[in-house]
Amino acid sequence: MTLPTVTDRPTISRLVGKRIVVTGGARGIGAEIARRFASEGAEVAVLDLLAEQGSALAGELGCHFVPVDLTDTAGTTDALGRAIETLGGIDVLVNNAGILRFSPLLEITVDEWERMFAINTTAMLVTTQLAARSMIAAGTGGTIINLASMAGKTGGAGQGHYAASKAAVIALTRVTALELGASGITANCICPGYVLTEMGAATRTEADVAEWSSYSPLGRLAEPADVAGVAAFLASADAAYLTGQALNVTGGMIMH
Numbered sequence: 494m495t496l497p498t499v500t501d502r503p504t505i506s507r508l509v510g511k512r513i514v515v516t517g518g519a520r521g522i523g524a525e526i527a528r529r530f531a532s533e534g535a536e537v538a539v540l541d542l543l544a545e546q547g548s549a550l551a552g553e554l555g556c557h558f559v560p561v562d563l564t565d566t567a568g569t570t571d572a573l574g575r576a577i578e579t580l581g582g583i584d585v586l587v588n589n590a591g592i593l594r595f596s597p598l599l600e601i602t603v604d605e606w607e608r609m610f611a612i613n614t615t616a617m618l619v620t621t622q623l624a625a626r627s628m629i630a631a632g633t634g635g636t637i638i639n640l641a642s643m644a645g646k647t648g649g650a651g652q653g654h655y656a657a658s659k660a661a662v663i664a665l666t667r668v669t670a671l672e673l674g675a676s677g678i679t680a681n682c683i684c685p686g687y688v689l690t691e692m693g694a695a696t697r698t699e700a701d702v703a704e705w706s707s708y709s710p711l712g713r714l715a716e717p718a719d720v721a722g723v724a725a726f727l728a729s730a731d732a733a734y735l736t737g738q739a740l741n742v743t744g745g746m747i748m749h
C-alpha cells in the first residue's frame with residue numbers, strides 16, 4: 494500500500510501577501526520551508542551563512558537572500574533589519590538555523606557548549622526581539638515559528654549541548670507566546686524527529702536509517718517537506734488560535 498505524503502497535497506495559497514523571513518534557509522529544512530512559503534504566495538527573505546546556496550535559492554524562488562553569521566549579534570541585527578526593510582515589514586519569522594554536534598557529556602567543552610547555544614538559542618532571542626519590535630510597531634501582529642527538536646523533549650545520548658539548546662528553544666517559545674500574545678503575536682515551535690538533510694549526514698549509515706525508521710509507526714524518516722508543510726500551516730491563518738505549542742513532527746516517534 495502506498496501511503497499519501499505531503500507531496501501529494503493539493504495546491505493552496507494561504508500565504509499571499511505575507512512577508513516572511515527564514516533563518517538558515519539556504520539548504521535543508523529551511524530551504525524547503527522557503528520553497529513551500531513561496532509556492533503559497535509569500536514574499537520570502539532567507540538569511541544564511543552559505544552565500545552560494547542562498548543566492549542560488551533566491552534565483553530559483555525569486556526571493557531575497559541576505560548573508561549572515563548568526564553568531565555575530567551586530568551582523569544579525571543588521572541583516573534582519575535589511576531583510577525587514579526589503580520586505581517592507583515582517584509578518585512571520587521562522588527561526589530555523591541550527592547546528593548539531595555529537596559529544597559525550599563528559600567531553601563537551603565550554604567552547605562547544607557556547608557555540609551550540611550561540612547559534613541554536615541566543616541568535617533566536619536576537620531575531621525574535623527585532624522581528625517582534627517591528628510587528629508591534631506595525632500593529633498588525635505576527636507569527637514566530639522556532640525549530641526545536643525531539644531531542645529538546647527526550648534528550649539524546651551524545652547530544653547534551655544540542656538537546657539542552659533545543660529545550661531552551663521550547664521554553665523561549667512559550668515565553669514569547671506568553672509575553673507577546675497581547676500584541677497579536679503567536680509563537681510555536683516544531684520538534685522534528687529525524688529528517689533526511691545534510692545535518693548528521695556525515696555519520697549516517699544505512700543501519701541508522703533502518704533503526705530510526707523502525708521507531709516511527711509510519712516506518713520512515715522525515716523529508717524536509719514533511720516539516721515545511723507544518724510550518725506553512727503554522728504561518729497561515731488556519732493556526733491563528735495556536736500559540737505556545739511544541740509540535741512533534743516525528744512520524745509518531747514520540748507522542749508527548
Ligand SMILES: NC(=O)c1ccc[n+]([C@@H]2O[C@H](COP(=O)([O-])OP(=O)(O)OC[C@H]3O[C@@H](n4cnc5c(N)ncnc54)[C@H](O)[C@@H]3O)[C@@H](O)[C@H]2O)c1
Nearest residue numbers: 517520521522542562563589590591642685687688690692
Ligand atoms: N535534520 C534533522 O534531523 C533535525 C531534527 C530536529 C531538528 N532539526 C532542526 O531543524 C533546523 C534545520 O536543520 P536541517 O536539518 O535543515 O540542517 P542543515 O544543516 O541542513 O541546515 C541548517 C542551516 O542553518 C545554517 N546555519 C548554521 N549555522 C549558521 C550561522 N552561524 N549563521 C547563519 N546560518 C547558519 C546552515 O548554513 C544551514 O543552511 C535546525 O534548527 C535543526 O536543529 C533538524
